[in-house]
Amino acid sequence: MALIPGAAASLPDLPEPRQGDRVLVIAPHPDDESLCCAGILQRAHANGAAVGVVWITAGDSFLFDAVVVEHSLQPRGAPSRRLGAQRLLEAHAAADLLGVPRAAQFVLGYPDRGVSALMAEHYQKPYLSPYTALSAVPYADALSPGASYTGEHLERDLERVIAAFRPTLVLAAAPQDLHPDHSGSGALVRRVLERRGELHELRYWIVHAAFWPWPRLYEPELALVPPAAAAGLRWQSMPLTGTEQARKRAALRAHHSQFELLAPFMNSFVRANEILATD
Numbered sequence: 001m002a003l004i005p006g007a008a009a010s011l012p013d014l015p016e017p018r019q020g021d022r023v024l025v026i027a028p029h030p031d032d033e034s035l036c037c038a039g040i041l042q043r044a045h046a047n048g049a050a051v052g053v054v055w056i057t058a059g060d061s062f063l064f065d066a067v068v069v070e071h072s073l074q075p076r077g078a079p080s081r082r083l084g085a086q087r088l089l090e091a092h093a094a095a096d097l098l099g100v101p102r103a104a105q106f107v108l109g110y111p112d113r114g115v116s117a118l119m120a121e122h123y124q125k126p127y128l129s130p131y132t133a134l135s136a137v138p139y140a141d142a143l144s145p146g147a148s149y150t151g152e153h154l155e156r157d158l159e160r161v162i163a164a165f166r167p168t169l170v171l172a173a174a175p176q177d178l179h180p181d182h183s184g185s186g187a188l189v190r191r192v193l194e195r196r197g198e199l200h201e202l203r204y205w206i207v208h209a210a211f212w213p214w215p216r217l218y219e220p221e222l223a224l225v226p227p228a229a230a231a232g233l234r235w236q237s238m239p240l241t242g243t244e245q246a247r248k249r250a251a252l253r254a255h256h257s258q259f260e261l262l263a264p265f266m267n268s269f270v271r272a273n274e275i276l277a278t279d
Contacts, residue, residue: 011225014040014236014276017169019048024167026158026189028115028181029059030091031255035266036205037171038098038248039240039274045099052104052165053095054158056185058139059258060084061112061131077133084112084132086257088139094254097247106161109142110154116184123151151188159192167201171276174204176230182208203276206230207269218267220245224275233277245270 017023023044027033033041033053045051060080088107095105110118111129118127126135127149137147143160147153162170172189173182186204193199206212209227220242226235240248252266253259259266 011235011237011275014238014274016238017044017047017049021047021049021169022052022165022167023049023169023171024052024054024162024165026054026056026170026172026185027091028056028173028179028185029112030055030087031059031094031252031258031266032173032182032207033091034094034098034248034251034255035207035269036173037274038094038251039244040171040238040276041098041100042244042247043238050104050165051098051100052106052161052167053091053100054106054108054161055088055091056108056115056154056158057110057112057181058084058107059087059112061114061129080129080131081134081138083257084109085139087255088141090255090257094251097251097254104165106165107139107142108154108157108161109137109139109145111149113181114149115154115181115188118149118151118154119184119188120151122149126150155188155192158188159196162192162196162198169203170198170201171203171205174206174230174233174277176209176227176233177206178208178210178229182206203278204230204233205274205276213268213271216264216268218249218264218270220270221272223272224269226275226277230277233279235275235277237273237275239273240271245272 025033025037041051128135135149143157173186177183212227249270
């Protein structure tokens with residue numbers, strides 16, 4: 001087991017998921033599951049726990065990514081939809097590496113960069129994505145292909161997955177995460193779990209915070225410590241083994257379309273530990 005240096009050593013230990021536990025990561029985009037939780041998913045799977053991943057969006061609004069993948073200076077519409085399909089294929093490959101069975105890999109397919117709008121003014125009124133140029137889920141392997149882009153439908157689909165998977169531990173984005181899809185999805189997860197009387201199952205992770213992780217390099221001997229913006233949460237830490245770090249890095253590299261552009265940022269999450277928090 002890796003030793004945790006510096007400030008992270010003062011964090012309480014994260015209890016490991018065990019046989020009988022059911023761990024569900026709710027990822028706003030393909031790659032978030034690997035950035036936040038690749039080590040925890042591996043450990044849970046190795047310990048005999050059931051593991052699953054939900055992708056709320058297909059990550060189909062990343063225009064710089066679409067330019068690289070599609071070789072187009074106008075990647076909106078069909079090119080963005082093709083990017084989303086590719087990112088989902090990459091996400092399945094990454095989840096396979098982390099021990100998540102295909103039957104527990106759930107695609108919802110709602111609009112990238114639209115989650116906050118769906119949970120506000122577009123809860124019942126369909127949202128038109130400026131990236132895919134669609135107002136309904138376009139992906140055939142989604143839970144509800146053809147469902148209109150509304151918060152009501154997104155919430156319904158997420159609750160269907162939670163009810164079917166029956167998690168004992170739900171890992172979702174922290175409210176302090178700077179990406180609106182992340183903070184919006186975390187608020188949605190909290191609402192669904194609270195309604196179900198299962199809020200005690202919720203743990204937070206974070207990906208987008210100012211100057212975090214730092215440095216933006218592959219530094220596997222360094223430890224993650226909570227970013228300043230989320231220091232008020234109660235964080236716990238789980239050390240990763242060298243094997244878990246290597247597989248986490250392989251899972252990140254499986255997200256080829258992202259890794260080509262964001263390798264320094266993505267590699268900076270391959271650290272000596274992973275951290276989760278409660279309120």
